[in-house]
Amino acid sequence: MAAFWFVATVFLILAGAIAAAGIIARQRPNAKVLIDKLVPYQGWIGLVLLVLSLINFILLLVNIGDMSGREVMGKTYGGASGMQWLTWVLYLISSIVGMGLGFLLGFGMINKLLSAAKEAGEAPAPGPEAASESASPAEGESEGEAVAEPPAEMAPANPSEPVGEALYVKLQSVQSPLGLLAIALGLLSVIFGVIWFPPSPNFMGVVLFLLLLLTGGMAAAALITKKMPPTAGVVKCIESSKGAFGIATLVWGLLNLIWTLRLTGMVSNVSDVPEAFGGPGGGIWVWWIFSILASLLAVALGFLAGFALLKQFVLSGEGEAADAAEAFRKKLAGIQILLGLAGMLLGLLHLIFTLVWW
Numbered sequence: 062m063a064a065f066w067f068v069a070t071v072f073l074i075l076a077g078a079i080a081a082a083g084i085i086a087r088q089r090p091n092a093k094v095l096i097d098k099l100v101p102y103q104g105w106i107g108l109v110l111l112v113l114s115l116i117n118f119i120l121l122l123v124n125i126g127d128m129s130g131r132e133v134m135g136k137t138y139g140g141a142s143g144m145q146w147l148t149w150v151l152y153l154i155s156s157i158v159g160m161g162l163g164f165l166l167g168f169g170m171i172n173k174l175l176s177a178a179k180e181a182g183e184a185p186a187p188g189p190e191a192a193s194e195s196a197s198p199a200e201g202e203s204e205g206e207a208v209a210e211p212p213a214e215m216a217p218a219n220p221s222e223p224v225g226e227a228l229y230v231k232l233q234s235v236q237s238p239l240g241l242l243a244i245a246l247g248l249l250s251v252i253f254g255v256i257w258f259p260p261s262p263n264f265m266g267v268v269l270f271l272l273l274l275l276t277g278g279m280a281a282a283a284l285i286t287k288k289m290p291p292t293a294g295v296v297k298c299i300e301s302s303k304g305a306f307g308i309a310t311l312v313w314g315l316l317n318l319i320w321t322l323r324l325t326g327m328v329s330n331v332s333d334v335p336e337a338f339g340g341p342g343g344g345i346w347v348w349w350i351f352s353i354l355a356s357l358l359a360v361a362l363g364f365l366a367g368f369a370l371l372k373q374f375v376l377s378g379e380g381e382a383a384d385a386a387e388a389f390r391k392k393l394a395g396i397q398i399l400l401g402l403a404g405m406l407l408g409l410l411h412l413i414f415t416l417v418w419w
Contacts, residue, residue, distance in 0.1 A: 066152065066254060069113035073159045074247035076110050076166055079103050080240025091373045104173075107166025114159030121153050148253040155246040162243050164225065165232040171225075255316040266415030269317055269355055272310040273408030276362040279303055280401030307367025314359025321352040348414040355411040358404040365393045365400070 078085060078092075079099050086093040099106065164171070232239065278285060279300055286293045299306070364371070368390050376383045393400065 065113075066117060067251070069110070069117050069159065070155070070247045070250050070254070072106060072110040072113060073155060073162070073243050073250075075099060076103075076106050076159075076162045077240040077243030077247060079106065079166060080162055080243065081237045082240075084237050084241065089374055103166045104170030105167075107163045107168070108170050109163070110159050111163030111167055111171075114156045114163055117152065118156035118160065121149065121156060125149075144253075151246065151250055151253055155243075155250050158239065158243050158246055161232055162239055165229065165236060165239070168225065168229045251312075251316070255320050262415050262419040265317055265320065266352075266412045266419075268313060269359060270408040270412040272306065272313055273355065273359055273362065273404040275299055275306045276310045276359070276366045277401040277404035277408065279306070279366055280362055280397040280404070282401075284398050284402075304367050304370035307363050307365065308370055309363070310359050311363025311367055314356045314363055317352065317359065318356035321349060321356060324349070345418050348411075348418045351407060351411040351414050355404075355407045358400065358407055361393055362400055362404050365390065365397060 078096055082093070082096045082100070085096065278296060282296045282300070286296055368386070371386070372383070376386050
């Protein structure tokens with residue numbers, strides 16, 4: 062469910078950016094270029110968001126019993142903490158906002174699909190008998206005689222107003238605030254979700270490995286293409302989305318770091334359990350160390366690859382923060398090949414130990 066929720070959250074943030082495009086463009090003019098690339102797909106983004114949010118809403122209500130824990134011999138086990146309940150409420154609100162925003166952006170697409178389905182159902186292909194009857198005049202009719210109009214009750218009705226137009230008009234009046242709310246809820250959902258309802262360690266490890274493979278490969282591109290010339294085309298293709306991969310790696314590295322640090326207490330308890338009794342022994346600390354190191358490298362490589370976007374949208378202008386970020390980037394750029402190779406290696410080791418211990 063967690064992985065499914067993250068996909069819905071991504072669509073929620075994208076839809077929020079489209080809905081609040083006017084406000085975002087006024088505050089960050091450079092962002093307009095990115096949002097304009099999303100606008101042609103807003104119908105499909107809205108439709109997918111509507112479906113995902115509806116499914117998540119149902120799942121949250123169906124699984125609410127698990128939040129209260131299970132009673133065994135008069136005692137309740139597995140009950141959620143206060144922060145987990147807060148996260149559940151945040152998910153529920155995000156699902157409701159996602160359904161509203163998905164309906165708003167997908168309104169045209171939804172009615173287009175409904176109209177196409179209705180027309181397909183009401184206009185069956187004429188058979189050979191119908192074709193022959195239409196080709197010759199009906200019995201008792203002269204060839205010059207006009208065909209009588211069908212009765213009023215059989216005449217085609219005027220097309221009705223689009224489905225849900227009243228709701229669409231109401232949502233349209235609050236489109237920009239709804240978009241900003243969706244972005245805020247999406248970001249909070251990602252943070253709270255990783256901390257309090259994290260996806261499986263295997264999922265976290267696989268995503269981290271893939272992102273480190275991409276950003277590490279771009280950082281060490283000069284060495285890789287020199288040693289393996291056939292990879293030049295692949296590297297060039299990946300570098301076309303360098304900024305996006307960098308930001309994704311930076312964010313995922315930070316989330317994985319926070320998640321790993323939260324598990325420190327649990328790792329301490331589990332590592333005390335001997336292997337003979339089903340525990341991993343002290344070996345789980347090896348996974349913990351690799352997870353910390355891989356997360357830190359992901360933050361560094363993500364910052365390096367996504368610096369152009371960060372400077373354009375976050376660190377625009379001059380100031381101490383922009384100067385410090387530029388100085389840090391220069392330090393990382395001096396060892397970027399080493400960082401890239403280390404990132405790919407540690408990402409692989411972290412994935413292996415994750416699959417072994419979890």
